[in-house]
Amino acid sequence: MKLELAILKLNESQQFDQIVFWGKIEGISRDYYIVVGLKFRQQYEFPHKTFFWCNEEFRFAELPPINREHKDKVDGIRTLFSGDHTKVLIKVVDEDDPNRPPDVNPDQQADVDPEKKLLEDTDDEKELKVTPKNFTELDRLAYVIRAIDIDCSVIPVGAFRLTPNHELRYNDEFRGLSIPESENLHNYMHFRNPQTIEKQEYIAREEALFFYDFLDPIDKDLPYGCWALHKDASKTIATIRSLLWPGYIAYHRANSNIFGGVYIGNGIKNVDLPFLL
DSSP states (O other): OHHHHHHHHHHHHSOOSEEEEEEEEOBSSOOEEEEEEEEOTTOSSSOEEEEEEEOTTOOOEEOOOOOGGGGGGGGGOOSOBOSOTTOEEEOOOOTTOTTSOOOOOGGGGGGSOHHHHHHHOOSSOOOOOOOOOOEEHHHHHHHHHHHHHHHOOEEETTSEEEOTTSOEEEOTTOOOOOHHHHTOGGGEEESSOOOSHHHHHHHHTTGGGTOSOOSOBGGGOSSTTOEEEEEOTTSOEEEEEESSSTTEEEEEETTSSOEEEEEEEOOOOOTTHHHHO
């Protein structure tokens, strides 16, 4: 109930076309709840996604951008999330160091001597310096959430359409996959910007306006076999589980417009999967 009220409150304060529950990252002391805001209007070819997080206090805050300074080290972190978003995982700055250079305040730049500033600045040879920043658990959370969303986030073919203005919209005519179609991974796509050249050219030729398979199919994902599709006893509900990111599951009820997906797991990628298949 608290989570639903928090999402409703967030929806009232944000200008999104839709806000949906994305999932939960399980931590040792506290869990992280994630929602995503979707903006379809005036977004070329694919909606803009904005992720928000909270813990048991249920006060959502926007996830920070990815800290690219330590991007290559994130996959090497194999420990569980602690639940403390301020925990420093990779320390590069000593906050208590008296010799640490102070952060530049844009409001203080006006006090700099213009002549001195002119001598320091050059048009083409000015070196851009990035202030070192500690890599915290919140930075890791921001990276993992986006990685899971890119690798997973499954929808059935036909659930969305592309308008003549190249804006993505829910397909009002979608009545669901048939029972045989729902049993084939080829009839499911990634809900993300197309990353394959084939689909990018497909959209560029305007053919995507007349067909619904204009996003990347999941049956081409590597390693082959990273998806597991199951049907319930009635053969009408299909569930698709990711073996690469254990905890993600997508679902679709055949012959209906009911579909969705959610991630509930520890946020650790199964990097050993290629050796297990």
